[in-house]
Amino acid sequence: MRFGHMLASVAFGFATLASTGAKAVEIEYWQYVFDTRVKAMNQLIAKFQEANPDIKVKQTTFPYADYQTKVAAAILAGQGPDVVQLFYGWTDNFIAGKMIRPLRAEAFPAAEIERDFFPIVSAMKRGNEYYGLPTAVRSLALFYNKKAFKDAGLDPNNPPKTIDELVAAAEKTVKRDGSGNIVSAGMTLDMGGQDHQWWREVLIRQFGGAPYTENDTKVAYNDEAGLKALTFYTDLQKKHKIGQAGFMDEGQAAFRAGLAAMTIDGTFRLGSFGTIKAFEWGVTELPANAQGVRSNYASYFANAITTKAEGEKLAAAEKFLKYVSSPEAMKVWMEVVGELPARREVALTPENVAHPVYGPFLKGLEYAHTTLFKDEAAQRQVAIDMANRVLIGGEDPKTSLAKAAEAEQAIIDRAKR
């Protein structure tokens, strides 16, 4: 009798388990910890679950520093997320490790993606298949200190439009002490910040070159255009003396402290600069060259479906990915995180384009490039060292450029193996 009782309760237990199992598929979503991103995702998950009561989404977050290692370790161990957030530059690595799967064309038709999203989304495309979609994207713009402009007799509502005007404005706003030391920079020089992107995707193109060829696998900047771009950059310190690499430690710190009139930075800096109380700042598109050629660097975190998701979880993951890359989700993301929507129609509303802060970043997206990094940190280091060889070591730009091209090609070649 007692045995029968036990059996019944076990059977009941299984039945409950099975029924809840049928009621809700639980999928896991992983991203790195960043306050507003987690908050935005929580809102999206709540809305998604309301619309899809049969799916439950569990969000897990990690500090950015360990993020990539942990995701890789978990997926390879057959655990971890069904939907994962990844930097577009990690895509090759994640595909090689069989961690993410291509999006099914029936669920995510390529033609629709290419019609609706900004062209930079192609960085998630391998062959004919897309491996993920972004919710939000980031681009660069020129931040300028309106107070410093006014003090220097410049019009604070008329920021530089060309790189010549940029240099002129910087020359007017820079302040030096009696012995010639810079005490307030006209413009920040910080290759470790966003300047390496500016140099690579913007300046080189504006001087008539291209940073890479063959899908970013061949370094192409070791030529006349690359040399002009590097010389232009290093001359900002050496010839025009409008800024100094390492001044105030970081470019963004100098700008925040009101000790730099201009800096180039990305949308992700808006939150930090938003708390500046001491002065008013403005944003403008990255300056064009004399012929009006503009360029920009855009990047993004995409969401992808992992190889772990199978069967009903795969279906649920696809639904969830569709939702987080929907226009509705992008609006939430922009409000909460302040990042730009990845879909044209959501981003380029007349209201957004006219927005004094978002506007310049959004305009940049139309002509932005996205570098297909193999090892972003190492490739950035190449640019840092290239500038340092000229600025600190006094090497001539041509030699330094050649060394950089060789070093970066070696990094790319090694990753291809």
Added chain:
Amino acid sequence: MSAVAHREAASGGLWSRMSLGQKQVIWAWSFLAVPLVFYVVIRFWPTFQAFYLSVTDWTITKPAAFVGLENYWRLFEDPLFWQVFRNTFMYLILGTPISLLISFLVAYYLDRVRFMHSFIRALYFLPFLTTAAAMAWVWRWFYQPVPIGVINDVLSSFGIPQQPFLRSTSQALPAVLAPAVWAGLGFQIIIFLAGLRAIPVTYYEAARIDGLSEGAILRKITLPLLKPTLVFLVVFSSIGFLRIFDQVYNINTNDPGGPLNSTKPLVLMIYQTAFSSYEMGYAAAQTVVLFVILLVISLVQLRLMRDR
């Protein structure tokens, strides 16, 4: 039933037939086994794993394949490795003697100070308690150019041209080393003080009665009797400087080990290879090389400085 009882009796018999000494040994080993197993699993096993990884091309995402000594050849052909190798030894060659000399001088004179002795000792020890990361950040700001760098502000107020410090390939390494030496002083001073206190006072009394000068006392009594302390500190601080990482990493987070790799130690190269480029096999090979260097240097030091 009876078989069980029989077995119990037999095992009980074996235990009771043992001597007290044997029982003690068994007890001792069963307690020792816990930390021993822990140590083997947590420390030795990963060490052997690292040796194995160093002959593979594991990158976390791609499965490991055996590549023989390729990682080692690549390392020896890499100019960065030789630069990093030089830097690491510069930290050792500059750091160990300078820090030992300063800490000995401080300890030698502090030993004679009675006024506020504990307070002064605590002041010297304080930096040792501070997190290396926090300290590096503070020093990083000291070294900035005007208007915010304290050192350069002082220099320029005396009309001396400002120094690039961390932005110079020749000044950066000493600039990074200074806080590391400073932070380690407290520990070395305490150890030196303990060593000095351990020398019997009677030797000094006898020497003074014999009319030996202070210099001679230092040379003939203090230093020779301090040798065990010295050996310990030399080995300990050498290992510390060969493994320097957090000071370097935090004093220049945007360009760790820069500028132009002039401050990059081997440990930082390993870290970047493993956790930034994810080349685990290559990083493991570097780790093995570091292990060998540490081993050789420690053995050489112990041999040179052992009592004859």
